[in-house]
Amino acid sequence: MANFIDRRLNPKDKSLGNRQRFLNRAREELKRAIKEQVKSDRIADVDAAHGVPMPKRGAGEPTFQPASGSGAREYILPGNKEYMAGDKLSRPQGGAGGSGKGAGRGESEDDFQFILSREEVLDLFFEDLELPDMVKLNLKETVTYKPHRVGFSTAGTPTNINVGRTMRNSFGRRIALQRPSEAAVKAIADKIAILEAEPNLSAQERRRLQALREELEQLERRRRRISYVDPVDIRFNRFERQPLPNASAVMFCLMDVSASMGEREKDLAKRFFVLLHLFLTRRYERIDIVFIRHTDEAREVDEETFFYSKQSGGTVVSTALEEMLRVIEERYPAHLWNIYAAQASDGDNISGDSERCAALLRDHLMRLCQYYAYVEIIDERETEIFGATDNGTSLWRAYRTVDGEVPNFQMTRISRPADIYPVFRKLFTRQPAMRTRK
Amino acid sequence: MARRSSSGLLFDGSDWNFTTLSRAYDAIETVALDEMGLDVYPNQLEIISSEQMLDAYSSVGMPLMYQHWSFGKRFIFEDHLYRKGQRGLAYELVINSNPCITYLMEENTMAMQALVTAHAAFGHNHFFKNNYLFRQWTDAGSILSYMDFAKKYIAKCEERHGLRAVEAILDSAHALMDQGVFRYRRPPRLSSEKVRERARERLEYEEQTYSDLWRTLPLATENRNPEEAERDASERKKVLNLPEENLLYFLEKHSLILDPWQRELLRIVRVIAQYFYPQRQTKVMNEGCATFVHYTIINRLFDQGRISEGAMLELLKSHSNVVFQPAFDDSRFPGINPYALGFAMMQDIERMCMEPTAEDRDWFPSFAGNGDWQGTLLDAWANHRDESFMLQYLSPAMIRKFRLFLLSDRATDSYCEVSAIHNERGYSRIRSALAHSYDVGARQPDIQVIDVDLLGDRQLRLQHNVKNGILLEESTRDATLGHIRHLWGYDVSLSGVDAGTGAALYECSTAQL
Numbered sequence: 001m002a003n004f005i006d007r008r009l010n011p012k013d014k015s016l017g018n019r020q021r022f023l024n025r026a027r028e029e030l031k032r033a034i035k036e037q038v039k040s041d042r043i044a045d046v047d048a049a050h051g052v053p054m055p056k057r058g059a060g061e062p063t064f065q066p067a068s069g070s071g072a073r074e075y076i077l078p079g080n081k082e083y084m085a086g087d088k089l090s091r092p093q094g095g096a097g098g099s100g101k102g103a104g105r106g107e108s109e110d111d112f113q114f115i116l117s118r119e120e121v122l123d124l125f126f127e128d129l130e131l132p133d134m135v136k137l138n139l140k141e142t143v144t145y146k147p148h149r150v151g152f153s154t155a156g157t158p159t160n161i162n163v164g165r166t167m168r169n170s171f172g173r174r175i176a177l178q179r180p181s182e183a184a185v186k187a188i189a190d191k192i193a194i195l196e197a198e199p200n201l202s203a204q205e206r207r208r209l210q211a212l213r214e215e216l217e218q219l220e221r222r223r224r225r226i227s228y229v230d231p232v233d234i235r236f237n238r239f240e241r242q243p244l245p246n247a248s249a250v251m252f253c254l255m256d257v258s259a260s261m262g263e264r265e266k267d268l269a270k271r272f273f274v275l276l277h278l279f280l281t282r283r284y285e286r287i288d289i290v291f292i293r294h295t296d297e298a299r300e301v302d303e304e305t306f307f308y309s310k311q312s313g314g315t316v317v318s319t320a321l322e323e324m325l326r327v328i329e330e331r332y333p334a335h336l337w338n339i340y341a342a343q344a345s346d347g348d349n350i351s352g353d354s355e356r357c358a359a360l361l362r363d364h365l366m367r368l369c370q371y372y373a374y375v376e377i378i379d380e381r382e383t384e385i386f387g388a389t390d391n392g393t394s395l396w397r398a399y400r401t402v403d404g405e406v407p408n409f410q411m412t413r414i415s416r417p418a419d420i421y422p423v424f425r426k427l428f429t430r431q432p433a434m435r436t437r438k
Numbered sequence: 439m440a441r442r443s444s445s446g447l448l449f450d451g452s453d454w455n456f457t458t459l460s461r462a463y464d465a466i467e468t469v470a471l472d473e474m475g476l477d478v479y480p481n482q483l484e485i486i487s488s489e490q491m492l493d494a495y496s497s498v499g500m501p502l503m504y505q506h507w508s509f510g511k512r513f514i515f516e517d518h519l520y521r522k523g524q525r526g527l528a529y530e531l532v533i534n535s536n537p538c539i540t541y542l543m544e545e546n547t548m549a550m551q552a553l554v555t556a557h558a559a560f561g562h563n564h565f566f567k568n569n570y571l572f573r574q575w576t577d578a579g580s581i582l583s584y585m586d587f588a589k590k591y592i593a594k595c596e597e598r599h600g601l602r603a604v605e606a607i608l609d610s611a612h613a614l615m616d617q618g619v620f621r622y623r624r625p626p627r628l629s630s631e632k633v634r635e636r637a638r639e640r641l642e643y644e645e646q647t648y649s650d651l652w653r654t655l656p657l658a659t660e661n662r663n664p665e666e667a668e669r670d671a672s673e674r675k676k677v678l679n680l681p682e683e684n685l686l687y688f689l690e691k692h693s694l695i696l697d698p699w700q701r702e703l704l705r706i707v708r709v710i711a712q713y714f715y716p717q718r719q720t721k722v723m724n725e726g727c728a729t730f731v732h733y734t735i736i737n738r739l740f741d742q743g744r745i746s747e748g749a750m751l752e753l754l755k756s757h758s759n760v761v762f763q764p765a766f767d768d769s770r771f772p773g774i775n776p777y778a779l780g781f782a783m784m785q786d787i788e789r790m791c792m793e794p795t796a797e798d799r800d801w802f803p804s805f806a807g808n809g810d811w812q813g814t815l816l817d818a819w820a821n822h823r824d825e826s827f828m829l830q831y832l833s834p835a836m837i838r839k840f841r842l843f844l845l846s847d848r849a850t851d852s853y854c855e856v857s858a859i860h861n862e863r864g865y866s867r868i869r870s871a872l873a874h875s876y877d878v879g880a881r882q883p884d885i886q887v888i889d890v891d892l893l894g895d896r897q898l899r900l901q902h903n904v905k906n907g908i909l910l911e912e913s914t915r916d917a918t919l920g921h922i923r924h925l926w927g928y929d930v931s932l933s934g935v936d937a938g939t940g941a942a943l944y945e946c947s948t949a950q951l
Contacts, residue, residue, distance in 0.1 A: 002463045002559070003482045003537070004456055007490060008544055014493040015513045021605075022510030061508055062613050062917035064883045064910055071908030072848045076872045078774060079765020080843040080859055087856040091847070 145241035156236025169233035179226040180219040188216045249338035249370075250288040251280055252324050253306065256345035258295040258315040265377040268414055269344035270307060272375055275424050276342055277303070290327055294320035296350070300327060317349045317395060321360045334368040341365070342373045342427075347393025354398035361399070366406045373427045374399055374411040448744045452547035459483070462552040465744055466560065469735045475812050476564040476731070479538040479578065483559060486541050492516055494531055494541060498714070501539060502585040504592040504706070506608050529756075532558040534566040534717070536578040549749040550756065556735040561728025568820045569723070571716035581713060588706040595699050607700050610921035611686060611707035618686030618711040621879050641698055681886040681901070685922065686711070688887050694896060695927030704925070719823045719878050726780015727819050733757060733781070763840065779840070783827075786836050787814055797834055828873035834865045844871050849907070883910055885932070896928040897947070903937040909944065910934075916946070923948040 083089075152165055195201065195209045253273050257266065280287050291306035292298055295313030298320040324341065332339060349357070366372060376396055396411070403409050412423050448465050449458040463483070470476045486494070496513035497503035529550055531541040540558040542551055566572050577584075596604045611618070682688045689696070690704040717724065736753050739745045745753070763778035764770045787805075790798045791814050794806035805814045818831060837860045844858040844867060858864030858871075874880060889899040900922075902910065915932070923930045931947035 002460060002467075002555075003480070004459060005482065005484045006456075007484045007486045007541075010486075010490065014490070015496050015509055017505045018496065018507060018510030019513055020510070021505065021507035021601075022514065025507045060917070061609075062914040062921070063616055064885060064918050065914050066883060067909045067911045070849050071904075072846065072906045073908070074857070074871050074875070075845045075847065076774070076842055076868060076875055077766035077845060078763055078840040078842055079767065080841040081765075081767075083843055083856045083859060085856055085859050085861075085864060088853045089845075089856065091852065091854055 145243055147239040148242040149237065150240045151238050152235040153238040154235065156238065160236040160239075162235045162237050165235040166229065166233050169235065170229045173230060173233060174226065174228070177226050179228075180223055185216065185219050185223070188212055188219065192216065249340065250290060250332050251276070252290045252292060252327070252339070252341040253277075254320045254324065254341060254343040254345075255291075255293045255306065256295075256315065256317065256320075256348075257293045257312065258348070259312045260315055260348040261346050261377070265346045268377045268417065268420065269375070271417060271420050272344055272414065272424065273342070274307070275420060279424075279428065288332070290324075292320050292323050292327075294323070298323035315348050315350055316353050317345060318353050318356045318360055321357055321365060325360070325364055328368055339369045340371045341369055342375065344375045344377060345395060347376045347378065347395045349393070349395045351394070354394040357395065358398040358402050361402050361409070362405060366402070366409060369408065371408045372406075372410070374409070375423065375427075376411070376413045378413050378415050380415045446743050447746055448552070448739070449548045449749070450746065452549065454546075454548035454551050458548055459551060459555075462548070463555055463559070465739060466552065466556045466735055469738045470556070470560040470564075470731065473738065474731065474734060475816060476560055477568060478560055478563040479536045479567050481559045481563065482537045482539050483555065484539060484541050485544050487544050488520075491528070491531065491541065491543055492520065495528075498710075499531055499533065500585055500710075501533060502582065502589050504589045504608075505596075506612075507605065508609075508612060530554040530558045532562045534562075534572060534576060534578055534713075535582050538563040538566065538578075547752065549745070549752045552739075552745070552749075553732055553736060553753050553756065556732035557728045560735070561731035562724060564731065565720070565724050565727045565819055568816075569716070569720060569823075570821055571719060571823055575716050576713050584709065588710075591702065592706065595703065599699065604703065606924070607696075607703045608707065610924045611704050613918045613921040614686050614689075614925075615707060615711040616882055617885055618684060618708040619715045620684050620687070620712065621715075622683070678890065680890075681888045683884070683886045684708070685885065685887060685900075689922070689925045692890070693926055696925065715878075716823075719825070719876075722776040722780040722783075722824045722876060723819065723822060723827050724780075725777045726784050729757075729761060729777050729781040730784040730815070765841075782839065783831055783836060784815060784818075786833055786839075787811065787818065787831055790833065795835070801833060802831075824876035825873045828869060828876060832869045832872065834860075837865055837868055842868050842872065844868050880905070883908075884937070897949075898922070898926045898928065898930045900930065900932045902932055902934045904934050904943055905937045907936070907943075919946070919948050 152162060192209065192212050195205060195212070198205065201209065253276065255269050255273060261269070277289065280289060289303070291301050291303060293301055293306055294315075294317065296316045296319065297313075300323060320343070328334060328339065361372070376393065378392075392413075399409075399411050403411055410427055412426065414420055414423055448462045463481075470478070492513060494501070495516050496509045498509075503509065529543055529546055533539040538559065540555070540563075542554055546554060566578060572578070592604060592608075678688075678692055686704050686708040690701045690708065693701070696704070736745065736750070736757075740750050761775070761778040761781050763775045764772075788811040790802060790806045791808055791811035794802075798806040808814065818827060822830060840860075842860055843856055844864065845854050846857045847854045858867040860868065884903040884905065886901055886903070887898065888901045891897050891899070919930055919932055929947055929949045931945065931949070933945045934943040935941070936943055
């Protein structure tokens, strides 16, 4: 006698733990793959890429496998139709001769890919990054509100009437108070009409007609008394204003596009700003971004122009800073806005202007700004010479003095595309507390 | 009810319930044991849903399995294929244990449940209990309790040492699973629950009484003269019992860096690899035996009038799907179907016992025409694995029926050559080549530990005996060597030596990676 056991009611997710382990593992691998992808030159693609295939490393299970392209093998195959011993056949592509060992399960399992959405990619990409010092402490008046649906209310403006809820109430009330329906009224009216159409009525019929008329009268009175939609039925959508933490912030992107910036330098600078732009638009819903580019004169431009149009000329860095000051005064009063700035340049400047820049920063801008990041694009060969020393271009040397005096100032150098992401992470890593630096 | 019992049918229609299941089981059991002379473990049949079947798939078919991400990967993969409709699920799954556990899918019709019961609960079950490989190399009685122990032990390790540490060891151990079996020497029996319990208790006692102070004592070996040390090393090499083919066993016993719990993990992986090794060597026989048994039993029940014609048609359809063998140039060709080959060979043996031709008598004088097909088959099932079974029983008639031919493929040539076909001159060539292709030991790369330089850089030296010039895939080879290094603790080198000529073919080491 066999022992039958019904296991269907047993918990189904026996391998749930295994699945979670796999997904966690995959997540780590994906993060690594994305970082590598960024290093290997394809920053702008991050936004465009809608999927990242599951990297084989980490999810792969290597074993010793015979190499397919070596040695002598013998295959036994069924279904010979025409071959005789000694026939020579050209080697089939994809190996029908491979007779399915290896060609089956193993390969397809490796082909198996995870596709991440763009959102997920960006989330992984900007994990743990944040603008420093986001909240200005003295800004009570800039607290903003956002309307937020919270249930229903009995009072409100007509535009907010919730029709569904109102009609449901009305229907319930009509049933409860037994308001005569349209059909009931019509049925009696029809009967009356039939009786009235009769030319000569018997006494009994006449009494009936009378009764019907009274009934109809009563119904209609009732219908008038119990209205179809009563004010008590009406419901309005209710909104509550939810305070949002003050996050009115503006980021100034300052880029040098002068002639001294070669294609390579411009490319690097643009990559940096693309990354910054992506980061800001992704993380902060309501942030203003101001693009300023300069040669020997600076101009505020729109995003399109900033990233894609070409311009060239001499170099006066202080014009950009002055332009930034002008925009701040005009549109972004410092007591209302968190102000951030990132500047990219190759460090070349007209003689004497660098000191002016440093002074501008020290005396004006750094009093207004929450955070200022300076990124210098240098030649790869120069990296070795300069390293982490204070030596360098005139702008670098001038900014070094600012760096020593002002806490919220950061400066760093980039020489290769691979540097961008690490530098970016360094500049915007979430800080444990405000102003931990210095 | 009255109608059914009067007509003698076991079941009617496609719905099943536990009454019809057990009635069918009893009828099948009578045929299997009394007429076919099968000998089986007690059966335990479990009804499961498709999701549970996917679970079982991903944990290599064991009802109890420790947790590891690779099983999750397999689950997602199988689930993906199943949901896209690219792959159906098996109707059943059977576990080599005592009692023998068979999973039946709830979606099966009653006719299918009967077929599956005959196939798994009697066919596979008989094979597991009687085949010499399973009898000698696996321990059906204790595997379930061992898996229970393994699962709990690994969960405990994860708690104590962290998920990552356990996963790292398991990853490396899984990479060596194919090299973690004893091929020629019989593995020691699984120790009983009690013995394992004692060993664990001893280990825990040692951990509890461990005093860090002892570590600060100067080692006696440091001041010994070099001669003595050298003698010691050569002695130790002898003790290491080199060369050793079972890499996992070697690492478990002799790794220089592993903690006791890590060694236990290696042991668990090794035991599981060893448990499945006979199944891989008897794929054709195992499936052939089960298919032959269900075919015989179902036909017998039909002859007795206990299965209706409608159900019989359904059964024959799924039977012929299972034993379908597309030709090599068919786009559906996945290789030789073990069900088809095994079933056809067993039918062929039955035919040769009962109605032999002159050719059969010539080739198989020992059993052709002996009139006892049951006995001949029982003997074959008990005493062979795929390779020897082919060599003993593949008849010229079978080779002609399958129209087998032999294709030689040298990587150095731009063509393949047909070296033998199904004719008088080719029979024995094809037979031995087919048998050889089912020899798991010959198919897998032969990699052994040959030396450990314990005095010097402690490098572990492995040797790959290259057969027929077939090298290793380089990327996976290097990754796998990395895993060995992880378990060994020091650099590992692998040298490829031609098995025939002894010429060195390649040399690589984790130091260069």
